[in-house]
Amino acid sequence: MSASSRWEKYLRYIFGGVAAALLFAMMCLTFADVVLRYVFNAPIPGAFEVTELLLASLMFLGMPLVTLHREHVSVDLFDRLVPRALRRPCDLLVQIACTVCAAVLCWRMWHKAMESRQYGDITSVLELPLTPVFLIGSLAIGVMALVFFALMWRGASGGDGQRAGGAGR
């Protein structure tokens, strides 16, 4: 197994595994909250806050996976309009643009995380710190930038020349 497919596998298992666990937890939490409220009249205090934190975390963690599976929604219709010779440079350009976008967002999210740690941002009911969510966001978006970069690198060095997007739905 080549080095690149090995890191792909690790990425899939680590990000996918954690995100899957968070989604399962979110489902169980909502269910438990409803049952406790209607049957025992004892809702879980602040359940909605935990749901929010879970939602943000799993959304971030899924981002590198979407890139890895090339499932970003894009418009394939104009494909035929681009001359064959220009396709590869075009794809490179697109992937560079996506890498830059993700890198900028990663940097800003890191900034936000530091800021929230400084101010001690917490949720209003359970007083949970928000910093970890921003850190997860910065980390996951950073990894997404790396995945875009790796795809670009592979395309540029004559690999399978995959696109950044695809009608993955």
Next chain:
Amino acid sequence: MTESLLAFAALLGLLALQVPIAFAMGIVGFVGFGLAIGWNPSLAMITTVTYETGLAYGLSVVPLFILMGNFVARAGLSDDLYAASNAFLGHRRGGLAMATIVACGGFSAVCGSSLATAATMSRVAMPPMRRYGYADSLATGSIAAGGTLGILIPPSVILVIFGIMTESDIGKLFIAGVVPGVLGVLFYLAAVRFTVMRNPAAGPPGERLSWPQRLLALRGVWGVIALFVLVIGGIYGGVFTPTEAAGIGACGAFFFALLRGKLSPRMLYDVLVDSVRTTSMIFLVLIGALIFSNYINIAGLPGTLSEWVGGMDVHPMLVVLAMMLVYVVLGCVLESLSMILLTVPVFYPLVLGLDFGELIEPDLVLIWFGIVVVVITEISLITPPVGLNVFVLRGVQRDVTLGTIFRGVTPFWVADIFRLLLLIFVPAFSLWLPGLMN
């Protein structure tokens, strides 16, 4: 106004280069906002939009309903649905295609995605239609069209997104989708009927089952009915919020799959990761669209458009029909979710400003508009050249050409146009049920 048009032009240019739509919208929104207000506020804006979208409680329905749909697909409920509707309809001419439509409607009641509905039903409904010698065009057409019901019959991911963007009541939107969804099933049945009247060989009748056999086939359907009544009934009766209903629904579907022995730990993992990926993909597009619409709003496009239309003094229904034309054109280029995300922020202030008089109560205008937008999106799912449902079918049935599927879809497409006009001019079809909620 000029800036907004430039922004749309830049967006189309990026899309033509195949920049993923989320990034294209994000880039244009960021640059526009930066030029108009300043680069630091623009950087702050994209960051805030990103994490606030993740931290939005209302959006937690999205992963939960996606999860529910994926569990239901794994649990094999689609096979039971098809068996049951086939037991009642299969002996008619074109009956298997009719059964497909009804089963699609049933599956939509527990699944919020059109593509998932089409993909799941094609696996179930295509083999029997092949066995009975159905024309490929009718067989694939009925599945592609029936699949579009997924985003109209609640739960619906698209209606959730519409509700979030326009700050309308998601529960009411869901309930409003029920009657138009049933209408959709009836119109599609008429389209099947019409097809086999013109060409009886396209849909030969299947076996006739006895009544005891039919009732036996109904036994498998109780799961779908139970889930639907629990989730949608709970929302309708005001027992659950949409998020609670989604959590209950996902859990219910999980236990279903588990009890039927259709869920190994490995499959559970796959279902969860698939749902996460779909969620992230939708959220990325949503974040891009919110960034873009932030710019469009400060550029003043919705306001200018409202003033402009207000000054023209035309009948409000004409304005809505003009919007539908925009959707038809956009539907030829864009995929459904992006189309809604791009247009709704511009159109909904305009619709709110229209005066429909007695026809529509002002506080229900957006509910009605949401249903109309979803129905036109359904149509775009089966309209060439980017009808995504047709491509899903093509992906599953590799030996059928795109042309055949589009030909098969045509009668259903015509039925859809009639339904759309009916829903536009008779808002009561959408608003009767939500009007009864408190």
